[in-house]
Structures are given as C-alpha cells and as structure tokens.
Amino acid sequence: MSPLHPLICLAALVGLSACSSLPAGRAPTGDVTELMPGARWEVADMEAATPLVGDTVVVPKPAQPRVPASDVRARRETDGSLTLQWREAWYAALRLHLTQPLDLRGALDDATLELDWRSDDMARAGLHVGMACGPDCVRKVNLLRASRAAQGQDWQQLALPLRCFVRDGADFRAIAQPFFLDSSGSGTVQVARVRLVRQGRPSTGCPDYRSESVTPVTLDQVWAMDWWMPRHEKKLQAVREAVAAGRPPQLVFIGDSITHGWEDAGRRIWDERYAPLDALDLGYGGDKTENVLWRLQHGEIDGFQARVVVLMIGTNNTGDRQEDPATTAAGVRRLLDEIRARQPAARVLLLAVFPRDAEPGTRLRRLNDRLNQHLAGFADGERISFLDLQPVLAEPDGRLSTAIFPDLLHLSEDGYRRWADGMAPTLQRLLSAGPLR
Numbered sequence: 001m002s003p004l005h006p007l008i009c010l011a012a013l014v015g016l017s018a019c020s021s022l023p024a025g026r027a028p029t030g031d032v033t034e035l036m037p038g039a040r041w042e043v044a045d046m047e048a049a050t051p052l053v054g055d056t057v058v059v060p061k062p063a064q065p066r067v068p069a070s071d072v073r074a075r076r077e078t079d080g081s082l083t084l085q086w087r088e089a090w091y092a093a094l095r096l097h098l099t100q101p102l103d104l105r106g107a108l109d110d111a112t113l114e115l116d117w118r119s120d121d122m123a124r125a126g127l128h129v130g131m132a133c134g135p136d137c138v139r140k141v142n143l144l145r146a147s148r149a150a151q152g153q154d155w156q157q158l159a160l161p162l163r164c165f166v167r168d169g170a171d172f173r174a175i176a177q178p179f180f181l182d183s184s185g186s187g188t189v190q191v192a193r194v195r196l197v198r199q200g201r202p203s204t205g206c207p208d209y210r211s212e213s214v215t216p217v218t219l220d221q222v223w224a225m226d227w228w229m230p231r232h233e234k235k236l237q238a239v240r241e242a243v244a245a246g247r248p249p250q251l252v253f254i255g256d257s258i259t260h261g262w263e264d265a266g267r268r269i270w271d272e273r274y275a276p277l278d279a280l281d282l283g284y285g286g287d288k289t290e291n292v293l294w295r296l297q298h299g300e301i302d303g304f305q306a307r308v309v310v311l312m313i314g315t316n317n318t319g320d321r322q323e324d325p326a327t328t329a330a331g332v333r334r335l336l337d338e339i340r341a342r343q344p345a346a347r348v349l350l351l352a353v354f355p356r357d358a359e360p361g362t363r364l365r366r367l368n369d370r371l372n373q374h375l376a377g378f379a380d381g382e383r384i385s386f387l388d389l390q391p392v393l394a395e396p397d398g399r400l401s402t403a404i405f406p407d408l409l410h411l412s413e414d415g416y417r418r419w420a421d422g423m424a425p426t427l428q429r430l431l432s433a434g435p436l437r
Contacts, residue, residue: 039098041082045072046091052082066090081116081192086125086183090223093182096194101174104162104196108172111162112200113179116192122151125187126222129158131165132177136363138322139165140182141206144220147189155192157203162196164206167324185222213317213331216294224286235282236299242278248304249280251431252346254292254335255312258354258410259283266416273420277431280306288316289331296338305345308430310423311335312351314375315409318367319356325367329374336378345435349426350375352388356409360398383436385426392422 041052045059047066058073069088076082086092104111113131127147130140141164150156166172179194207215219228242248251274253259260283262270270281282300284291292313301309313335317328332350339348352372357365372388379386393415394400400408404415411419 039096041074042093042095042097043072043074043084044091044093044095045070045086045089049093049095052076077190079192081190083188083190084181085188087186089186090184091182092184093180094191095177095180098176098178101176102178102196104172104175104178107196107198108162108166110199112159112197112202113162113165113195114157114159114197114200115179115181115194116155116157117189118153118155119147119150119187119189120152121186121188122148123187124185124222125183126185126220126225127189128182129160130180130182131175132180133165133175134171136322137170139167140180142220143204144222144225146204159197159200159203160206161200161202167209183222209321209323210327212321213289213323213327214293214334215290216297217290218294219284219286219288219291221286224284228284228286231284232295232298232300235280239280239300239303242280243304247278248306249278250307251277251279251427252301252306252309252343253279253281253283254296254301254309254339255283256287256292256316257283257285258315259312260285261410262416265411265413266419268413269416269420273424286316287313288320289313289328289335292335293331293338296335296342301339301342305435306343307346307435308349308427309339309343309346310349310351310427311339312353314371315353315356315368318353318371319364319409322363322367325371325374328371332375333378336384340383345437347430347433347436348384349423349430350378350384350386351423352376352386352390354411355390355394355398355400356405358400358408385430387423387426389419389422392418 042049043052043057043059044050047062048059050057050059052074056073056075058071067088067090070090071087072089072092074082074084074094082094084092084094113129125147126144128140128142130138132138141160143158178196181189181191239249253262259281262274262281262283270279282295284295311332314328314332317323317331318325336348336350339346352375353368355365356368376386376388378384393404402408404412404418406412
C-alpha cells in the first residue's frame, strides 16, 4: 500500500485522498472533509522540542544533556511524508499541533485516528500513538509488538478508534494536539496521511481502560524488553535455590523501580537490614499493577512460606497512564487477593506510594494522594497493615529534596535509609507476630 496523499486531514470517508476546507474547529460530519487548521509539526526528545521548519531538523542538546549519546531528528521526504529517526534515545516524538483546536465531542463514538507508516528499523524500538486530549490529559496506545512485527514491510495503514483515548469525564471540545507518535531506543519510522476519519474502520483495538490495571500482562516497553523476562526467570531460579538450600525467603518486597532500587542505590542498606532475613526483592522498573499480577501468577511467590510481604505499587499507573486512582486501587486490591491466595500465612505491609514531583499539588502528586486514600482502606488490622512514609521522606512543607529524590521520583541511598528507618517499627512488629492461621 502506498500513501495516497501527504495532507493532514479530517476525512469523512475512508480512502478519501483530498481535503477541502470547512470552518475551523468543527468535527467531521456527513460526507465532507476538513483541513486541520493551523497544523504544524514538532520533534522532541526528553529534554527539548523544536518545530519542523524546512526539510530537516535535529532536536538541540542542552548545555548539560542527561543523555549525551541520544540523537533525535526528522525530515520531510520528496513525497510529502515525514521520517522520524532516533538513536540511543530515552524518548523521541513526532507531534502534530493545531493553532485552532478541534471540537471532537461529536466524533468520539465512531471516528478513527488513522495514518500510513512504514519502517525498516524497529528491532530496538516500538511505537506508541496518542492524542493530547486537553490540559493534564494525554492518552496513548502501545503498539510495540505490532510495530516490530511490521518492520521491513511495505506501507501499513493504522486506524485506531478514537474511543481508545476517551476516559470517563474527558472533555474533547478543544483538541490542540490530535496526534503524536513516540518511542525510545533506536529506530526509524516514516509517516504519511495523518487523519481523523468519521465512521472509520479500525484496524486494531486497544485495552479497556476500566480493567487494564487488573488484567495480567508482561511489561511491553522498549527499554524493558531485553531484561524484564530474564529478570523474572532469574528470580524464579533464586527462589528454587533458596528453598533447596533450606533458606526460603522470609521477607518479600514487591513493587516497581523504587523497590527494584534496593539492588542499586539501596544495596548497602539492604545488605545491612534485609539480607540477614533471607529477603527477596521482586521490584521491576516500570511495572504497573497488571505487570506485577502477571509475575505473581507465574510463580514468583510460589513454593515457600514468607512471614511478611511488603507491597508498594501504583505510581506508574497514575504516572504513565494517569489513570483514575480508583482504577489503580482496584489493581492493588487484586494483588492483595493474589498474595493471600499464594501466601496465606504471610502478613502484608501495604505502603502508600511515595510522593513524586518537587512541589505538593501537582497533578501526579494529587493522583497519588487520592490513590493512597483508597489504599488506606484496605488495611484490616490483622492480615494487611498500611503505612504512609511520606512524613519521613518529604520535607515538612511537603516538598521533595533532590538529596532524597534525585529525579523527584526515585530514591538516593539516603532515601532508602529513611525508608528502612521509617518502616522498621511496623516491620519488626509484623515479623514478630508469627504466621497467620
């Protein structure tokens, strides 16, 4: 399939190859088309963004780049398509901005976001396609496996239902960024005919946001593909060896990158405090509740009897997906049920997700605060205990210090020591209480 036309348009019928103009800001209706008003392209990495002016642009580097080896650039091809190329990038994006936002409220049920694309270089990358749906509202669909599978093929047509980007209470009356494409790692993608189509025919679906947090899946992210499953296999082997040696894990930590960090910035404290307890670290960078659920259902806490399980998870659900805290809490509740089924004698210490962002009151901080309110309600005084360590991690005014949170999310060694000290009284009480019956 070859791209029919390089225009950016709202097309009323699939396959229409030209666009005519209508008054700005109206959603597609009937059998007409609408040119996206004031469309401009932008290319970005994690530290900067620059408009695509002329035929070629390279995202500029700051004076002290966090990822010096990264290179993100884009160019216009002679057929009007756009090529995005990135190397060793933590983040690379091609974004479409409109100076006159679109009102898409009338198109949410049956419209599709469509584009033509091709790539000969996707082995170390994977695409996300998304839409910025208003202030503090960004939605995207993970197409990592599909984009890798299509590597080296001819032009592909992608048609995503617009409802993939809709959540309860979303307001689509003024969409200024109706399309973006992003990735990480190293890759190249060519894009043409980005369009919104009334009564489109989807070529793929998307996860149901209402049940995503409780549906077990592996972590499909570019930066995790090489290590996530090997880490899982290594943890299974470590448990088997510990059991065979007569030293099964007595204390288990389950979580995401913050828990994973006990093996990095927190290693010294771990060796002092938890290694003597035959502790097991089941933290995986990037995990959401559904990824932890997959791991638990595939044996990570089977074959031994722990005394205490420490669980902290959810900041990637509310951060990466910015999902409703109640939905994230449902994922945590599902994990608590899974832990009980597989470790019926273990007591669970459920931690409030740690604060993030420098200042109190940011959107992500508010989401996590609301999540923690839900989590506190899961404590039952016997099997599940809840502990909020924000008072020992944050400053008295709620701000975060970079001495404790170097990137305002993950902990330094001092941060891990504060975690261990703040948790110590509760953890000791639970370890001393004996197994549940």
